[in-house]
Amino acid sequence: MRKQLMKGNDALMKSAILAGCRAFYGYPITPASEITEAAALYMPKAGGVFLQAESEVAAINMLYGASSAGMRCMTASSGPGIALMQEGISYMAGAELPCVIADISRGGPGLGNIAAEQSDYHMVVKGGGNGCYRTLVLAPYSVQEMADLTALAFDWADRYRTPVVILTDGFVGQMMEPVEFHAAATLPEPPAWAVTGHRETRGNLITSLHIGIDELEEHNRRLEAKYQSAQHEARVEEFCMKDAEIVLVGYGIVGRILKAVTAEARAEGIPVGVIRPISLYPFPAASLRKAVGHGLVFAVVEMSMGQMVDDVRLALNGMRPVEFYGRCGGNVPSHDEVLCMVRKLASDFGCHNISAQEKEQMVHA
């Protein structure tokens, strides 16, 4: 297949169908509506089900029904809608039902605005619903990743029998970049645990209810063991990290800005690098700890008042100072703002002023 210029939201939906998703239930909200619209157009062509639900609450419970029946299924929404879905996400995690939820996040709290923010991190990564559960979370930063990580999300959802969230922002959803769909179309068989209305699956039961106290504790321990077993799946991109003394950390569109800033700062001889978490849960804590060897200071940049920064601090556990720079409300941390911070950190922490020749080598490393 050749590369094709496409919006992130379109790439996500097409990739989902190629990955075997045959049920989409959703409720429109800016800036995720294009996914719902693409599903309305393409899902019936692929022989799947599309239905615009009466609310996000109904939509997520439709996923509960579709997933129970063994379908690869998904929905897409944004902050206020994801908040409404939390009840259903908790039920699906409890009943161990796979599904994929795209959160194309926007400004909050409350109605906030429709501009891009990254303030759904706590709700999505820490679990906004009741009970001890986790959702696995992937954070694409390009249109190609919208396609690739969507396919991966369906794999993870089935492998761990749990909801997987694709968390990104309006920029990645709305922008167009060339994309190539790598894998051939697939349609997995319904899993053996599903309730499909056949003799073989007659004895199957989907429930999140465990009324005995010991029974529920055992269930929760099993869920926790499952989340722990997923830790090795943590994904991360490291950029110019070999010798980075200033380690910038950011995900989604911020990751793109940090790369651009790194190129500029390196040209000035500042040894800076980027760690971009691709999975937000499991969180790539090991990559951060590895960087402690040469990193003097870590700086987290987010389009929020600071949410992922908590996970970075936890991962480093006081071993290095963690600075934070955030913009929100739809404001994006500009190259200049981040570069200013990098220059200040370089001066505060006495990062190497390297020779032009060394600098040349680093840039091309």
Place this chain on the structure above:
Amino acid sequence: MREDVADFTIAHEKAQSFYASYERKGELQHQTHYCPGCGHGVIHKMLARAIDEMGIQDRTILISPVGCSVFAYYYFDVGNIQAAHGRAPAVATAAKRSRPHSVVISYQGDGDLSAIGSGEILHAANRGENITVIFVNNAIYSMTGGQAAPTTLIGQKSTTTPCGRSAANEGYPLRVSEMLATLEAPVYIERVGLGDNKQIAQAARAIKRGVENQVKGLGFSLIEVLSPCPTIWKMSAVDAQRWVRDVMEKTYPLGVLCDRTKEARVHAMPAAAPPLEELPRLLDIPEDDPAVDVPEGAAKAVDLQVRVAGFGGQGVLLLGEVLAEAGLDAGLEVSWLPSYGPEMRSGTSNCHVRISNETIDSPMVSSPNMLIAMNEPSLRKFVATVRPGGWILYNGDAIPADCVRSDVHELSIPFTHVADEIGDARITNMVMLGALLEITGALPQASVDSALKRLVKSARWYELDERALERGREIYCGSLAVI
């Protein structure tokens, strides 16, 4: 027939659709968890009997609710899904649509269906989902100890209406069946009671009919059952049945509220899904290489960072898209980012385009080396961001004095007049794009042509756009001649 009762005829045997024993109860596995005199046990039996008689045990998917009947799945030996409070109709909708051959029965109490789940039942009914809903109305929240429900009768005491329900404070009892019967989609809605044996016999017939309708593919059926709750009502089982007959029925009259089974159109089974190898085509994903004949090395080393800005409707986004598509066809890395944020809802529009022969780090163009300003407000907004040595293309006679910069190139022409002369003011964007292409010289004409062909489907507009691009190129060359 069992050997120990060989001399007897078994008139009433436990339905096959029930499990042999009730596992949860430990040593009391022959007993249900329902209170003595509760209607659920009777309704369960009627439903199980209907499933048996229709031979659909293997096909049935029962949706258990939250409430007293949350454990329905411990009794029914069918496929079982337990749903969140109020959400059973949404869960049932998707289970049925996922597995259209199955028989999906949503079983809900009044607290579940008429309060927290009023939205879900209304919309499932209105869509005419081909499911069967058993709605057990005992006018109170029973499992949680007797709080008021939307169905609680006027004057009825509950733990949250200790002086009795008043219309002034809690409103009137919600008549769900009457309400849903006003919709066009449901095929069958009947209210039955468990007040005496005659009523019970009618309830059994109605429940079976509700399931039959689904098996025939006729659509949405709902059976509301007025059901005794001796424990919470604080009555004997006999008095509770009497209360159903003498009191509940006054607010909730029994009978068929709608029956469109005769005129209902049978739900068609979905058409066969297309083969997997057909999917890329159906998803508009091209498998072959584009038919663009761009000579190797035709694209120059380039780092174009373009900001296009103007009023909504001036073709700002399309200009950027043609540019990005052409870059892709020329074998370059590209990105296109529309203005994103509150501007989406107002009159101005802008986009960022990057074209480079190296990987593009950030798609955001905060310091463009090429600004296309299609109107004065856009020029004023972005003029200061243009990199020294960069270009400004301005749709106007001359850049206003207070916006003039000495460190950038500029080309100011009333491009809209030019477009008008060619044939349509709406091709201003393509005239400006033509000038940009000529200035940068980065993209081969073949890639621009193929991009335009892909994006502009109408032959008339394609022809106009091509002329506009050519005119834009001429304008730039002409401006050089003047210099």
